[in-house]
Amino acid sequence: VLGSLFLNCQDQIYSEEYSDFIGNRSLIESKYALDCKQPLGAMFASLYLKLSDGYEDGTVYGYYNIPKLFGLQDTGSMEASGILQVRENPDLKLDGSGVLIGFVDTGIDYAGSIFLKQDGTTRVIAIWDQTIPAESPIRLPELPTTLENITRTPEGFLYGSEFTHEQLNAAVKMEDTYEGISSRDENGHGTFLASIAAGNELPDGSFTGAAPKADIAMVKLKPAKNRLRAYYQIKEDAVAYQENDIMAGVLYLVSLAKKRQQPLVICLGLGTNAGSHRGGLPLARMLEELGSSVGITIVAGTGNETARGHHFEGQISSESGYEDVEIRVAEGENGFFLELWANAPETYSVAIRSPNGEVIPRIYVRPGRIEVLNFALAQTRVEVSYRLSVTGTGEFLALLRFINITPGVWTVRVYNDLFITGHYHMWLPIESFLRQDTVFLRPSEFITLTSPSDAANVISVSNYNHQNNSIYLYSGRGYTTDGRICPDLAAPGVGIEGFTSSLSGVGNELRRVQRSGSSAAAAHMAGAAALFCQWTRESGIRYFSSTDVRTYFIRGAKRDSSRTYPNREWGFGTLDLYGVFRNLQTQIF
Template sequence: MASMTCKEKILSEDYMDLINYFILPEGSVQGNDDVFCYIPINERFLSIYYSRAVLPPLEVSSYFYRYIPRLYGLMDLFVPEALDRNFDPQPLIRSGISFVQKEPLNLTGRNVVLGFADTGIDYRNPVFRREDGSTRILAIWDQSVQTGTPPDGLIYGSEYTREQINEALQLDNPLELVPVTDDIGHGTAMASAAAGSALNGGIDFLGAAPDADIVVVKLKQAKQFLRDYYMTPPGVPAYGTNDIMLAVKYLSSFCIPFHRPAVICLGVGSSFGDHTGNSALSQYISTVGTQINQVVVVAGGNEGNSAHHFSGHIDGTGSVNVEIRVSEGTKGFLLEAWGSVPDFFSISVRSPGGEVIPPVSGRLGQSLEYTFVYEKTRIRLDYQPVEAETGKEVAVLRFENPTQGIWTVIVIREGGNGSGNFNMWLPIRQFINGTAEFLQPNPETTLTSPSFAQPPMAVTAYNSRNNSFYYNSGQGFGANGEIKPDLSAPGVDISVATGTIQGRTVVGTGTGTSLAAALTAGAAAQFMQWAVVEYNSPYAGGVSTRNYFLRGAARDAAYTYPSRQWGMGRLDMEGVFNWIAGIPP
């Protein structure tokens, strides 16, 4: 039998996607043999594809926690399929974006690349085209389509250039040549809010950076083995760490220092991890965000009101009962518990019927699989006493077919001289088939990963029509007290492109932190035009852009900053340039 190519391994369910922390020798190239192949991401990370036939089942006890890819979901709660509404510029006005688009600054993102890794893009829509009908998109990498030529060094998917897209737009059916679609609409909505063209002089539609060049990665759906591990409901969009990291690598490649800066916007998130920026994706975008002329903007997630975070404290060697309400028909879910060093803990579980799993200590990294007598539920508890990246204790509990009712996770502090604090997180709401909620949740520290990366800007959402914080938006700070989010931006009822009717853009509305991130990314493109393209601050990158935005943010006397909801305030581009000009607020 002929050996599989690396592309075939990447796409095959018989090969497991893993993130490997590895420093490649200088001059190393893509590896490939019968067991595995890999794609280098940078000097630290490999995207590796390994034969499942020679690997143990996907469990924390069999792998280091950090090697297991996460699943990321979309960070919008509502993007309609088709609503024909009038364009509303109010969020652009309230965030100062409209002010700097006009004379004398004329900041429209000219010669700046805005990059999106998401659900694709409707490249045929007028909001992504110039007045002459040509595309504003530099390139699209569709990871889900294998009929075209992949980007150099990335092996899978199909890349479509601006020339190919323009050629396709001349056809009666453009999809015959460039078969990129966005059936979900999330990526199209984000790109339109951030970079939509000025239609009818901005009356019919206008994005934050209407003259920016656009680059898009359509993420392929995660493999079934990973969805099975996380027990993700069928049909729910879910994306793996490997594909997202490679997408960021691709988007970053379009930056040309001192000539064409790049802003990368991510509207996906995960509620797992220690919430201090130690995930592989967080570390990688931190590296990208520190490079010259590159900015990364991340949605803060919509988990603030989901009841999916519990924060506990134990004095001495006491215990805390953590109650979880599970609805009928819930198929299963994962729960992560993180303890602070040097404390160490044990965990016990009590079912709604009263059966108890005896305490399992994390001291030796024990693992246990338990099937109840009077319940159909199976629970696997995996401990890692010293997680390699964070040094913290982590326990992963996997509930299969949980019985309806109140489940109790009993956390026992065995010893240590630390704070006695611990945290638990359930999956993002769309990743649970049913309902699982803490009875005593804490809405704080609910920003989704990779929001805690530094220096990328993490953005929460607010309603710009009444200045109220969006109640579903994630909140800070980090589990270690790190100041996140950075800013809040409009994210409620944002005008977005939802389709076309007879060649005309259909305008709908969307709500969620990914749209707040999209507007902030468009604002960052405006700033990078002023700083780099117009050579006012040619070395500007993620750190300086963030700090300018924080200095110019709008702040209310009623709040204390930094804020768990607002970060350092509301996005205000007029305030940014007033600060630069020395004009007092």
């Protein structure tokens, strides 16, 4: 029986009355010894506190302490990626066997035929469903006597329910599978990615996942809390997940692979525009650390933010001293966060003009304060705060939170207070968090990649149309703001076939669909990485880290003679698994 402290913690994690925070693990464990906390690796931990004002008093917390919100990245590809050529090579015989591909996403319909073996069992070996509280009933009439009839949290975690391979197989045998274990993918995004990376090959040869014999593990994320959604002012119908839950999901997959002694490939099809786009968010920093560990390969899509009008790259001369940045706000927009980032030691300040001409003059930098500005005619409130040195990176940050914003063209006049280069960046939230027509009027097409694809030691993947060899219009572009090459590669991500949950919500059969987006490209790369990891394992070669795998895939990439590499759209070229092995020849070292 779970202890009262544990139950209390789980209740707090789900409760809308408690606010989630991310912080330094050692500091949280020493300062909040009696409070509910979830370790997130060696560096970080989640903390859950009951606060009457939620996140409103932002001066108390560091920028990275409040979890960021992440959205989904979707709006004959295997042959273009060199995957079929490798799979059909009799000397290699690769199909993903022995490798675990893990997803942190919307869940998976584990009983879909695209994931079943010939004996009727599922290749989904584990699910951590964060949306189902622990000690929920499992209704399996043929449940083996060795298994409990209630759910348990995964070892080392405080919430949600873990479903084992044995439990999932017992449910698959039932006439109504999801009556036994109710975890399924209502959205369809996670199922779609898993089918691309690891779906079965159909008997007629019309579809195959990249690694059709790989094992699959899924973390179904719980939706972001309403108080966090309200704090970030995202639109009502946006699908959003919390950074701390994603971090926990990644660590669950790492723990699972370690127990099973399998190489692990993690596919991340989520992204955010928060942060300075150089890998500074807690999730990105955790992935950077994990990506240097042998046996773990991490893949992330660069997002679908190019041509969305959500990045502004500013340049102020020493003579002018300021620059006007115009933002068109769409009808029906509630509000949003606007972030301005610059390298130390430079500092900046802002003034704001509403669409009807009302002006709030320059708000000078006052560290530790939130300036609340009320526009009488526009009936809009703007909260402005400055961070002279963001913890962990030392960068300058100006945060502008617009609440109940009036539609029209708003102007933010940006002043340079300490001139070195006069160079700065501003980002609006990702496309799915805003109305379509809320944009910068003079946006930049570069540095539109989303986090965590900006993390070091992660394989960052842009997406292209493999039918005509053109980059996808919305594919996130690099580089990072500190000049690292990102993306690493481009993979097919336009008009990609896969399988997703049925519209009816009943039965086990899935729908065959086509989708485009960054996450589809990431799934291609994840499946290709699984085949490579299978080869290294079966060849008796030591496991590789994410950085090692990236190096070999970059060497084997296809490169068009008409382009210069690396570049901001294609990175070092397009994914070509066959090229990886051709480049290796007979020697790996």
